[in-house]
Amino acid sequence: MKFGGSSVANAERIKRVAQRVVEKKLEGHSVAVVVSAMGDTTDDLIELARQVSKNPPDRELDMLLSTGEQVSIALLAMAVNEFGHPVVSLTGPQVGITTDDIHTKARIIKVEGDRLNDVLNQGKIAIVAGFQGRSLNDDITTLGRGGSDASAVALAAALKADVCEIYTDVDGVYTADPRLVSDARKLNYIGYDEMLELASLGALVLQPRSVEMAKQFGVTIHVRSSFNNNPGTLVEEVDKMEKVRVVSGVAHDLKVAKMSLLDVPDRPGIAAILFNSLADEKINVDMIIQSTTRGNNANDISFTIEKDDLDQAVKVVERVSQELGAGGFIYGSDIAKVSIVGAGMITNPGVAANMFSALAAEGINIEMISTSEIKVSCIIQAEDTKKAVMALHKAFNLEVE
């Protein structure tokens, strides 16, 4: 069972989580619980760090931030103990979550389940600190924002758990954002790859890295609400699923920006110079389109980035534009990315065409397109987002089970 920071934000909520954990145990399960830091603790600690240092070393940030989860596990263990149930809290290092030494965004490389297994075999509930681990040098590391999901999946894999329950403030994974589509439906199951696409396309229910790990180790994730006992969404292998849907859901993402470098001389290596320059500034480029439709010896190169990176990208492209002797550049951020995701797309040709038709029928202009085996994404005007998501949800009959 994994509970996020808002589920343990104060004493009352911690007691409620404790009750839920004890109930699960009394149902006959062995229970290991992963928790995040309480509410805004991590932000408060970062603010403290800012007060003493403009540029704190990552190792020391990890030393600082990892205390947040340690406070949570101690308090939750105390609350479980109040219910009269034996319980032990354990830090990431104590349960043997071993990571690389990339501080503030470490990756789990190994989990020693021995101590955790001992605790569970003694009939105790184990409360484990998420988000943290120990490097091979015995330094404390953290796994980056949302890293507690990864902790939970890694422990579930090490314990060969039946299921890794991730408790959130939503009921599960939906066919589309219910705020945009009134008849959006909770999915009872979804495949790992579909979930990965949805996670990285803006439906941030799970940290993408945790889905990757679940896929790698075959861990079934159950995304469910911390406010009720309704079944949520199972994230599992496609071959375990009842049926493979052609399209499982529609995602949208408004945090995108678009840039176009115009009239770029048609020489080899031009694209390499542009995208290496962006990569040097750690700017992630998502879609890329190069068009040679102008009939002269010049191209337009268009691409999308995260909206937050736009200011920095403008500086880079301005410089590159002059270096390359391009005709100039344009950019904008009033765009959106809408995507359809479905494991069954691989074997069903014509899905992309259906998407384009549905958008065209609403008079929505498609500015860019990208596809993978299990998704199709289109860049459209931001103001068309709701219309597009509704149209696609309807076109693929997602309101029906």
Add this chain to the structure above:
Amino acid sequence: MKFGGSSVANAERIKRVAQRVVEKKLEGHSVAVVVSAMGDTTDDLIELARQVSKNPPDRELDMLLSTGEQVSIALLAMAVNEFGHPVVSLTGPQVGITTDDIHTKARIIKVEGDRLNDVLNQGKIAIVAGFQGRSLNDDITTLGRGGSDASAVALAAALKADVCEIYTDVDGVYTADPRLVSDARKLNYIGYDEMLELASLGALVLQPRSVEMAKQFGVTIHVRSSFNNNPGTLVEEVDKMEKVRVVSGVAHDLKVAKMSLLDVPDRPGIAAILFNSLADEKINVDMIIQSTTRGNNANDISFTIEKDDLDQAVKVVERVSQELGAGGFIYGSDIAKVSIVGAGMITNPGVAANMFSALAAEGINIEMISTSEIKVSCIIQAEDTKKAVMALHKAFNLEVE
């Protein structure tokens, strides 16, 4: 160098400590620093625990409280790093402070200096969390209030450090409380046993356990101010001291209470019943006097305890009084203990007599007396405390070096 919680209570103070630490390093020393939790952190954490549990398990309290020092070391390391000096923070477990498993008041049983030595040999400043360690079961333990002094002395011993500097809000150890005696003088040096007596007699500059360890391992402690660079007081072996003083200082303690059980039948085993009953309730008894002056077959038994324990002691004595068929009991807490301490007392008879004369000359009544090889303590009325301390300070010429 050890800094307490008030020295690192906020970002400004942490920066000031960082500067002081870097200056010490630039003087050419290898520097390991021990810090406590910031200001009121420990109290705040205990309050959080109270909100989720009426009776939190000691193991989980340790898990919770140890985060306080971890926050301090991370922030101090960041502040030192701002001065451009290489630095590493380390938790108690990371430096190999091994303790027994008596949670919330664990005792250090071993210190592995290897990692700390490595850090220092690399020319880095080490910032170590005080107050905490790791039990042989790999559980996090804490050393009790004031335990950071013990951490500092234990590390100094493991590193064979030249000196263990304990920074406090006073300039050092004084011949008497300067608030009572205007010409009280800072001592340049004091022996371990004298310091132990002073520490347990109410002059709480150092945690007694840390003085015991310093004596055991021959660690020289330098008690000095965190606000200035004046030399403080060296706590060291008597045979290293310039001269052994007959009386080094006058201590007083107002947190005492007195009880008397009256007309107790004179049978063997009576005292054992009384003091075992008090010990069962974890009430520490300090002085004991049994008087048989009444000419009948009954005794009065008087003893002193800590004022905080009085309510509970009354309950115990009430019960025991009836069991034993005593004539009743009386108690009071408007008393004080004044003491003279000096390593030279052993070889100078008549010191106690001088003390009694000095008090008598001021018309101060002595209610109880206890002595050890290097101290004499008297119980007097609380209202006479200042007069008594001044008289003793003068009688033993403590204003003169």
